[in-house]
Amino acid sequence: MSATSTLAATRFGTGLSPTVPPPSDAAAILSRLAGPDTSAAKWPIPTYSAAHPNLVEMNTLLRAVHAARGQGHAAEAAARLPLRDAYVKARALRAATLQATLVRGAAGDDGFRERLTWFWADHFTTRAKNGKLQHLVTPYVEETIRPNMAGSFASLLRAVVTAPMMLMYLDQVSSIGPDSPVGRRSDKGLNENLARELMELHTLGVDAGYTQDDVREMAQLLTGLSYTAERGFFYAPARAEPGAETVMGVTYGAASNLATVYKAIDDLAVHPATAHHISTKLARHFVADDPDPALVAAMVAAFIASDGDLPSVYAAMLDHPASWVMPAQKVKRPLHFVVSALRALEVAPERLLALDYRLTQRLVVVPMGIMGQAWEQPTGPNGWPDEAAAWLTAQGIAARINWSMQVPAQLRDVLPDPRDFATVALGPDIPDTVRFAAAAAETRADGVALVLLSPAFQRS
Amino acid sequence: MLTRRRLLLTGAALGCSAAASPWLTPIVLADAPWQSRLVVIVLRGAMDGLDAVQPVGDPAFAGLRPTLAAGDAALPLDGFYAMHPALAPLMPLWRKGELGFVHAVSTPYRDKRSHFDGQDILEAGVAGLGTGVRDGWLNRLLQTTPGMAAETAYAVGVDEMLILTGKAPYLHWAPQTRLDLSAQAQRLLGVLYQNDPPFRAAADEAVRIAQDIAMSDGDTDAAMPGPDGADGTGMSAMAPPPARAPAVADHVQLAQFAAARLRGTTRIASFSLSGWDSHVGQSGVMKRMLGKLAETILALKAGLGDDWARTGVICLTEFGRTAYENGTRGTDHGTGGVMVYAGGALKGGQVAGSWPGLAEAQLYESRDLMSTRDVRAHAGWIMRGLFGVETGVIDRVIFPGVDLGTDPRLVL
Numbered sequence: 001m002s003a004t005s006t007l008a009a010t011r012f013g014t015g016l017s018p019t020v021p022p023p024s025d026a027a028a029i030l031s032r033l034a035g036p037d038t039s040a041a042k043w044p045i046p047t048y049s050a051a052h053p054n055l056v057e058m059n060t061l062l063r064a065v066h067a068a069r070g071q072g073h074a075a076e077a078a079a080r081l082p083l084r085d086a087y088v089k090a091r092a093l094r095a096a097t098l099q100a101t102l103v104r105g106a107a108g109d110d111g112f113r114e115r116l117t118w119f120w121a122d123h124f125t126t127r128a129k130n131g132k133l134q135h136l137v138t139p140y141v142e143e144t145i146r147p148n149m150a151g152s153f154a155s156l157l158r159a160v161v162t163a164p165m166m167l168m169y170l171d172q173v174s175s176i177g178p179d180s181p182v183g184r185r186s187d188k189g190l191n192e193n194l195a196r197e198l199m200e201l202h203t204l205g206v207d208a209g210y211t212q213d214d215v216r217e218m219a220q221l222l223t224g225l226s227y228t229a230e231r232g233f234f235y236a237p238a239r240a241e242p243g244a245e246t247v248m249g250v251t252y253g254a255a256s257n258l259a260t261v262y263k264a265i266d267d268l269a270v271h272p273a274t275a276h277h278i279s280t281k282l283a284r285h286f287v288a289d290d291p292d293p294a295l296v297a298a299m300v301a302a303f304i305a306s307d308g309d310l311p312s313v314y315a316a317m318l319d320h321p322a323s324w325v326m327p328a329q330k331v332k333r334p335l336h337f338v339v340s341a342l343r344a345l346e347v348a349p350e351r352l353l354a355l356d357y358r359l360t361q362r363l364v365v366v367p368m369g370i371m372g373q374a375w376e377q378p379t380g381p382n383g384w385p386d387e388a389a390a391w392l393t394a395q396g397i398a399a400r401i402n403w404s405m406q407v408p409a410q411l412r413d414v415l416p417d418p419r420d421f422a423t424v425a426l427g428p429d430i431p432d433t434v435r436f437a438a439a440a441a442e443t444r445a446d447g448v449a450l451v452l453l454s455p456a457f458q459r460s
Numbered sequence: 461m462l463t464r465r466r467l468l469l470t471g472a473a474l475g476c477s478a479a480a481s482p483w484l485t486p487i488v489l490a491d492a493p494w495q496s497r498l499v500v501i502v503l504r505g506a507m508d509g510l511d512a513v514q515p516v517g518d519p520a521f522a523g524l525r526p527t528l529a530a531g532d533a534a535l536p537l538d539g540f541y542a543m544h545p546a547l548a549p550l551m552p553l554w555r556k557g558e559l560g561f562v563h564a565v566s567t568p569y570r571d572k573r574s575h576f577d578g579q580d581i582l583e584a585g586v587a588g589l590g591t592g593v594r595d596g597w598l599n600r601l602l603q604t605t606p607g608m609a610a611e612t613a614y615a616v617g618v619d620e621m622l623i624l625t626g627k628a629p630y631l632h633w634a635p636q637t638r639l640d641l642s643a644q645a646q647r648l649l650g651v652l653y654q655n656d657p658p659f660r661a662a663a664d665e666a667v668r669i670a671q672d673i674a675m676s677d678g679d680t681d682a683a684m685p686g687p688d689g690a691d692g693t694g695m696s697a698m699a700p701p702p703a704r705a706p707a708v709a710d711h712v713q714l715a716q717f718a719a720a721r722l723r724g725t726t727r728i729a730s731f732s733l734s735g736w737d738s739h740v741g742q743s744g745v746m747k748r749m750l751g752k753l754a755e756t757i758l759a760l761k762a763g764l765g766d767d768w769a770r771t772g773v774i775c776l777t778e779f780g781r782t783a784y785e786n787g788t789r790g791t792d793h794g795t796g797g798v799m800v801y802a803g804g805a806l807k808g809g810q811v812a813g814s815w816p817g818l819a820e821a822q823l824y825e826s827r828d829l830m831s832t833r834d835v836r837a838h839a840g841w842i843m844r845g846l847f848g849v850e851t852g853v854i855d856r857v858i859f860p861g862v863d864l865g866t867d868p869r870l871v872l
Contacts, residue, residue, distance in 0.1 A: 171739045171740055171788070174739075174740055174787070174788040175787075175788075176787055178787070183787070186787075187526075187787060188787035188788060189786055189787025189788075190786070190787060191739055191740075191786065191787070191788060191792065192792055192793070193739055193792075196573070196574065196793075200572075200574055200576075201576075206572065206574060206576075206577055211571070212571050212572065212573070212825075215572075369618065370618065370634060370636065370637055372618055372620075374618070380504075380575060380576065382575075382576045385620055388658065389625075389658065390620050392658045392659060392661070392662040393620075393632045393662055393665075394631060394632055394633055394662055394663075394665035394666040394669055395618065395632060395633050395634045395637045395666070396662065397659070397662040397663050397665075397666045398637050398638075398639045398666040398669075398670060399637060401639060401640075401641060401649070401663075401666065402638070402639065402640050405640055405641070405645070406640065431655075433651050433652050433654065433655065434652065436648075436651060437648040437649075437651050437652050440644075440648055441644070441645065441648060442642060442644045442645070446642065446644070446645045446648075449645070450645065450648050450649065450652060453649060453652065454652045455652065455653065455655075455656040455659050458659070
């Protein structure tokens with residue numbers, strides 16, 4: 001195994017595996033991404049549209065409970081039972097989508113696709129705003145992010161801006177043009193939340209020179225993007241603010257329709273500030289907190305030359321020598337750490353997929369929360385921090401120590417010899433300190449944990 | 461429990477001295493040079509100051525907020541302002557002069573109204589973005605005082621606290637974390653991390669905090685308030701069945717943990733209370749969040765015991781919200797807002813600040829409560845009063861360029 005293929009697996013994938021060979025180089029990574037999504041086929045996650053229970057079912061059951069109120073205790077209790085069952089099912093689906101996420105990274109052969117899925121899911125963060133939606137975050141990623149991240153940034157952006165989870169998360173569903181027909185006959189009005197995050201977080205970046213007026217014009221332009229559980233996404237002209245809007249000096253036509261919204265989104269998607277923002281963020285995520293300016297410049301150039309064709313941007317990153325320098329500087333985020341540990345440990349997919357809700361919580365969800373990355377619960381639409389220092393806290397390290405010491409033995413019948421495990425997890429280039437620690441540990445469990453806790457494993 | 465036992469054995473083997481651990485960076489466990497305590501709570505999401513402390517005496521107020529101002533009756537404070545009813549559990553503190561507010565204040569951040577930038581500017585303590593300042597203002601306070609040990613300052617909870625990051629050492633811990641590590645594994649971790657200082661520093665802290673907590677768990681449990689709080693206000697509904705371990709809410713755990721540290725050698729603690737972003741259905745958001753804030757302050761008071769008299773608590777948010785209610789019974793991102801403060805060391809029982817008025821011409825950009833003073837000035841004068849920091853250090857180093865103005869005398 002070459003140093004390049006080790007890095008291909010650790011820096012741009014989900015780590016080394018004792019059985020699945022790493023990609024040999026940048027070209028191999030890109031060709032897998034261009035090919036079929038075999039991991040999604042093998043370990044399916046329902047899309048938002050296909051998830052059950054879906055939001056319609058949840059709403060129907062909730063309405064039945066409301067209707068039963070005042071009809072006596074027995075009637076209300078009877079109506080509550082199916083709702084409770086639906087919540088149990090939703091909870092189980094949420095655990096199952098996490099398990100499938102773990103397995104794809106731990107056992108699949110397309111690590112870059114998994115890492116990109118996590119990256120874009122984080123870039124376009126959504127959260128469940130209430131319990132009815134708790135199981136629909138990863139299905140949103142499956143429907144909106146994963147099939148669209150190997151094409152143009154504009155089509156990814158179009159998918160996100162019309163995704164029900166995003167429309168709900170950033171309050172677009174309740175934004176109504178004050179002078180629209182609906183606005184005129186109600187006391188409801190504009191909500192700027194999606195417009196602001198679309199410009200600040202999703203595309204241009206906060207320093208791109210837009211103003212509060214631009215945000216407000218964009219919010220007016222986005223009115224009409226609507227969603228109900230029953231109809232899914234639709235454009236509602238009756239809620240759209242009439243008249244033309246001017247965003248960053250470009251005036252968009254007075255016609256209130258989806259084409260006008262798409263025009264504005266497409267312009268944001270190819271804006272030079274967006275090219276810079278997205279390229280920098282990718283380079284920071286995969287390569288270094290403070291990436292080589294030449295690397296970022298190459299990616300920006302590829303973005304602009306291709307009108308935001310994402311595989312061209314990825315290729316510019318993977319083909320640049322600055323992306324392959326050692327020592328590794330990034331610290332794996334908790335999800336990446338856990339998945340790469342499961343991969344090195346060769347935990348069987350069927351074992352992960354068979355975990356019940358409680359075990360999933362105990363072995364993965366709770367520890368990841370203490371590591372600092374509560375699954376599907378980032379603190380805001382800006383997602384998780386990316387810089388190494390954010391993850392190197394006392395409590396974060398303590399949680400990684402506890403997980404590494406305790407969890408592997410619960411997911412494998414026999415733990416590997418720590419000395420062999422060091423080679424599996426780190427490749428041929430094992431630091432002396434890791435060799436020493438793996439050999440000197442009192443137990444297999446401690447030795448395996450020490451390999452996982454080594455900077456050589458934690459950094460990527 | 462294996463965890464506890466292994467740690468206690470580790471502690472015993474090391475002579476119960478964390479500093480004697482073979483791979484810990486030596487840190488002097490000295491007393492801080494201060495007696496006062498400062499707690500800074502970051503209210504993330506932009507608290508609506510006009511709802512928390514309602515200017516019911518302003519003629520424009522009710523008209524700007526047709527549904528929000530018509531909710532449950534606010535609690536009169538001084539004839540002009542009234543406190544949101546969810547803060548009722550704090551009324552005894554207000555009457556004792558241990559709770560106060562500063563109205564119509566904000567950081568210097570204007571116009572873009574981004575949570576993340578707003579919080580970054582609040583925590584960096586700077587005038588705007590792009591200043592090149594990368595550390596937090598509480599960290600710079602530590603940097604300017606000699607003789608600080610890491611445990612002088614604690615970031616509590618799982619959230620990243622920019623306000624405390626920087627060159628000066630501080631500790632970061634979530635109350636629920638324990639550490640299970642044998643002495644040999646601990647030694648080998650030291651070997652692994654010897655050439656990677658950031659990993660070593662984080663693990664050093666983890667081991668030391670875990671030993672400290674394990675050794676003091678008994679004491680802390682005794683020193684902790686029960687789930688009812690010392691004066692039994694507000695939280696009895698949360699009291700679990702007595703036979704089981706109490707299910708203490710996260711925000712109360714943060715406050716209790718911070719209070720326990722502040723009883724010892726810690727002098728500064730900071731943590732987040734997140735969830736104030738009330739674009740939709742604000743009445744529910746405020747009831748929940750202000751209830752949490754009240755419980756948090758009461759848990760700090762209960763946990764601090766005698767030391768409450770030497771403590772100042774300040775609660776800061778990234779910006780206020782629009783003066784007018786929006787179309788979804790909420791408010792959008794605004795400018796001026798409220799600083800909440802509490803503690804036996806501070807002069808409460810007042811709503812300080814200069815009121816700008818809510819008529820359209822008095823609003824900032826015809827939409828937000830005008831900020832009439834930089835909230836950093838109040839925080840700065842509180843540091844001056846609690847710790848004796850020179851004003852020249854405050855306005856040049858801790859809050860570069862702030863106009864401190866006259867002392868609002870918030871410290872007793």
